[in-house]
Amino acid sequence: MNELTKELKIKTGWVIFVTAIAMVLEIVYGIITNSMALTGDGIHMGAHILILTITYCIFSFEMKFKEKAERLNALGGYTSALFLGLTSLWLIYESVMRIIEPETIAFKEAILVLTFGLLINLICIFIMRGKHDYLCKMHHHHETQHCEENLNYKAAYVHIVADLLTAILAVVALLVGKFFGYWILDPVVGILSAVIILHWAYVLIKSAIKMLI
Numbered sequence: 044m045n046e047l048t049k050e051l052k053i054k055t056g057w058v059i060f061v062t063a064i065a066m067v068l069e070i071v072y073g074i075i076t077n078s079m080a081l082t083g084d085g086i087h088m089g090a091h092i093l094i095l096t097i098t099y100c101i102f103s104f105e106m107k108f109k110e111k112a113e114r115l116n117a118l119g120g121y122t123s124a125l126f127l128g129l130t131s132l133w134l135i136y137e138s139v140m141r142i143i144e145p146e147t148i149a150f151k152e153a154i155l156v157l158t159f160g161l162l163i164n165l166i167c168i169f170i171m172r173g174k175h176d177y178l179c180k181m182h183h184h185h186e187t188q189h190c191e192e193n194l195n196y197k198a199a200y201v202h203i204v205a206d207l208l209t210a211i212l213a214v215v216a217l218l219v220g221k222f223f224g225y226w227i228l229d230p231v232v233g234i235l236s237a238v239i240i241l242h243w244a245y246v247l248i249k250s251a252i253k254m255l256i
Contacts, residue, residue, distance in 0.1 A: 080213030117254035138233030150221035
């Protein structure tokens with residue numbers, strides 16, 4: 044398990060580095076272009092960096108304190124899920140405010156930068172994905188196989204997948220806004236993405252609580 048934890052730690056480190064580049068670009072250009080979808084995705088990436096850093100630290104502790112690895116794993120997943128939920132609430136608030144007080148969006152620039160962020164998400168998923176063992180610790184008992192989820196790594200992985208989903212929805216919203224004039228889809232997509240992410244956070248928190256109790 045120590046070698047697997049080390050490998051996951053390295054993967055997480057690379058994802059933090061790649062995500063940081065995309066985060067800076069999306070937040071800066073999100074502000075410049077007045078795109079809530081782009082800014083929201085950039086902030087979401089910032090939350091991911093914080094969460095991935097927690098994941099990275101948990102893996103470091105797991106390698107030093109093997110006897111407490113299971114609880115540390117659950118604690119990491121729980122903490123990450125909380126941040127995921129709080130980020131979603133913030134995104135809902137900002138999106139609603141954008142509907143109330145709309146601003147002119149520089150669609151072309153926002154679409155280009157967001158597409159770059161989407162590609163970064165795909166790279167991160169490629170880095171983090173792997174065999175089923177990456178998300179589970181396999182145990183054999185009486186010739187049966189039981190899968191105990193590594194919630195710490197799973198939470199980080201879900202964050203990346205969630206951001207890919209929001210990026211895709213945001214690109215679609217910006218394209219529709221640019222070519223058909225439906226600017227309101229930009230903040231609406233922010234709300235829709237946040238609701239989906241809240242659901243995933245809720246599921247992760249439930250699983251983590253079961254392991255912690």
